[in-house]
Amino acid sequence: MIDIDDLIALVRNYNPGCDEALLHRAYDYAQGMHQGQKRHSGEPYFTHPVAVAAILTEMRLDDATIATALLHDTIEDTKSTYPEIARLFGDEIAELVDGVTKLTNLQLSSSEAKQAENFRKLLIAMSRDLRVILVKLADRLHNMRTIKSMRPEKQAQKARETMDIYAPLAGRMGMQWMREELEDLAFRVLNPEGRSSIIRRFITLQRETGDVVHKITADIRAELEKNGIQADVYGRAKKPYSVWRKMREKELSFSRLSDIYGFRVICDAEADCYRILGVIHQRWRSVPGRFKDYISQPKSNGYRSLHTTVSGRDGKRVEVQIRTREMHEVAEAGVAAHWAYRDGERVVNRFAVDPAKWITTLTDRFDNGEDHDEFLEHVKLEMYSDQVFCFTPKGDVVQLPRGATPLDFAYAIHTRIGDSCVSAKVDGLRVPLWTRLKNGQSVEIITAEGQRPQATWIDIVVTGRAKAAIRRSLREEDRERFIRLGRELARVAFEHVGRKATDKALGTAARQLGLRSRDELLARLGSAEITARRVIETLYPELSSVEGEEVDVHRPVVGLPPDQSFQRANCCQPVPGERIVGITYRGKGIVAHTIDCPVLAEFEDQPDRWIDLRWHDGRHPAAHTVSIDLTISNDAGVLGRICTLIGEQRANISDLKFMDRKPDYYRLIIEVDLRDVEHLHTVMTALEAESDVAQLSRYRDPGRKP
Incomplete structure (x- = not known):
């Protein structure tokens, strides 16, 4: 644990004039309040607030924020009270500690109306004092770094909450480094095998191609020196979660994925940014459609940078970001740049923008909203999306997610305007309602009495506010x-x-x-x-034939060594379309398990037995047996109808076992031979719709050995 002298030394590094007495008092008070308390790991609880304070020193934050970090759990977890904190440390710190306490008590992963109300409280807290959120984000970051000591179900809950709310919130506030670390820590919990797979592939790629990052970094430096430009060049492989998300979004395998490396060029002047861009484009071929100028059109959180993707060494695509040192400060610190100190003075960065304006606008806009789905959908869109700023004919600014249309603009002004919209003019010219708006455009909405929302509008709009209003109107009419x-x-x-x-x-x-x-x-x-x-x-979907050759039933997966035999695990019975991993067994070859099979936990400490497998693309034969647990009415003809129904879905019953017979029902296990996961879904959906089927599930038995 960091002692008070070391913590003060961290603060003095950027703020020599810090209030050491205040930090001493906060440290001693919090340590006394948490005396005897333990974390899940068995460590003294006070190690946590000290670690949170240390994280905030990396952002060079003011004394009040560091003291708040030390005290942030005292009101919630000890006998300390708000009046006592105010008396000992002043109203400012008491307000901050109270704000963090209220956020901690929010159940942000709860549902519907309660979740909407808690989101409101979160955003209102942000608009009052952003330092509350900075402390809360640092608190979450340290909790995620030490999450392994929690129960598995608690780990999963916290990781999902982090991925859905805290990571995008950090990104929206411009703190990209924190977003990436939160995402990676959550990814480690939610999909450990997916993360390990990405890391293993990076290691394999580096073994095959050498240190690509070092080579490309040296190439860029050489080009800049040749043109007399002074700049720092940094490179890295992208984070596992970033690569995983790109693979899922683009539906590509790792081997087909491009731009998995990112490079950053930091220079002194804005003019140098464009000179560097020219040098890079002259040396390497740029990828069309992948250039973004966030210097002339900054993001709403103040982020400025030039982004381009080029075909670098050996034809590999690489992303390059170019920015000045001032821009880099904002890109790294985000909103924390507003509170940062350097050499005892508050840093004034001309590029820093206060995102509190965005939060205030959001809370004002939905302060009286009654549709919880609308509120939540809009909040999440705002967190994840870049923004465009358009003007009304009177010159008022309307902020929308990128990709928004005139219909989104109309609903952003008022639901009544959106419902009665018939057309729009953009910069004086009449345009279709599906036109994508751009920054700086002036939009005029034309309405008509009697106009009602059309069902097709759902596919035109992108904002949660507009989608919810259209759906509500269509349902009510x-x-x-x-x-x-x-x-x-x-x-x-x-x-x-x-x-x-x-x-x-x-x-x-x-x-x-x-x-x-x-x-x-x-x-x-x-x-x-x-x-x-x-x-x-x-x-009852009609099963259309799939073109192409049928996959060999004996080698239906990619990744098998030539001399290895293959079989499906009996415990989880994977079928094509499900994510799988191979485990080597002595005398049995490679056995494929589904990625969520509980049996895999037995092999966590034996990484040498894990094989990266995936199903072959193409048409698989109906030769993959799956067990279905079925409870049906004990009436004449019911079992015959069930078997006929399965046959109608072009699935073969290979075995049938009665597990329980009662006067009013049967419970049985039916073994069905299927092609893939879609075929399984078709069969189970058809069975579920049958009136005489009381219960239905896929039967899996972890005790059944391969």
Whole structure:
């Protein structure tokens, strides 16, 4: 644990005139209050607030924030009170400690109305004093660094909360380094094998190609020296989570992924940024569509930089960021740049922008909002998206996520304006409602009485506010008429395929389509938002043939050594389409498990037995057996109908075992031969819609050995 003298030394490094007496008092008081308390790891609890304070010294923050970090858990976890903190340390620190305490008590991962209200409190706290959020982010960062001592289910909850809320919040406030570390720490908990796989592939790539980062960094430095430009060049491989997210978004394998390396050039003057860009583009071929100028059009959090992607050494794509030292300070510190000290003086950085304006605008806009889904969706869009700024005809600024349309603009002004919008003018010219707005454009909305939102508008708008308003309007208008019409459409469609539109079948279809109830499904059917064909295909999809050669059933995976045999694990029964990992067994070759199979925990300490596998692309034969646990009514003909239903989905029953027989029901395990995970989903959806099926699940037995 850092003692008080070391902590003060860290503060004095950037603020020689710090209030040492205040820090001493805060340290001693908090240590006394937490006396005897332990963390999950068994360490004294006081090690945590001290570590949080040390993290904040890296951001060069003021004395009040450092003292708040030391005291931030005293009101919540000890007998200390707000009046006592105010008496001993002053109102400013007491307010900050109280703000952190209130944020700690928020259940940000709870649902619906409660989550919306807690988001409001979070944003309001940010608008009052951003240092509260800085302490809370540092608190979360240290908790994530030490999360292994918590129970597994608690780790998962905290990691999801970090990934959904705290990491994007740090990024939105310009603290990219903290966002990346929070994401990586959460990724380590939520998908340890995915992270390990990325790291292993980086190691393999480095072994095959050498130190690419060092080589490309040297190439850039050489080009700059040749042109007489003084600048620092840094390079690194991107974080595992960043690579993983890019693989998922672009649906690419690691080997096909480009620009997994990032390079940064830091210079002295803004003019040098553009000179450096020219040198890089002259030396290497730029990738079309991958250049962004955040110097002439900064992000709303003050971020400024030039971004370009070029084909570097050996044709590898690399991303290069070019910025001045002042810009780099803001890029690294984000909002913390407002509170930073250097040599005892507050740092004045002309590029620093106060994101509190964004937070205040957001809280004002939704202060009276009644739609919780609208509020949450908009908050998350605001956290993740870049922004565009457009003007009303009167010159008022409207801030929207990048990619927003005139319809988003209309709903941002008022729901009534959006509902009655018929067209728009951008910079005086009439444009379609799906036009993507750009920074600085003037937008005029044209309305008409009697106009109502169209179902197609959902696909045009991007903001949560607009989507929620359109959905609400479409649902409310003639809802009962749409439900009656939808029921008739469903009846006809089901009869056409020899089925009945029972309440259970419609309820199953509603769940599969992500709708709240059967009536909502019928209303959307009647309003043409969903087609009857889509409902039928959801429950009883026609299995279309897949072009291409059939995958060899004996070697259906990629990654097998030539001399190794392969089999599926009996415990989890993986099928094509599911993420898998191979484990080597003596005398059995390689056995494939699903990535979430609990049996894998037995091999955590044996990394040499893990093999990176994936299923072959293409059409797999229906030869992969899966066990389905089924409870059905004990009536004449029910079992025959179930077997017929499975056969209609072109699946073969290879075995059937009765587990329990009662006067009113049977429980049985059916072994079904399937092609892939989509085939499994089709079979289970069809069974779930059947009236005589009481319970249904995939049967997995960790005790069944490979």
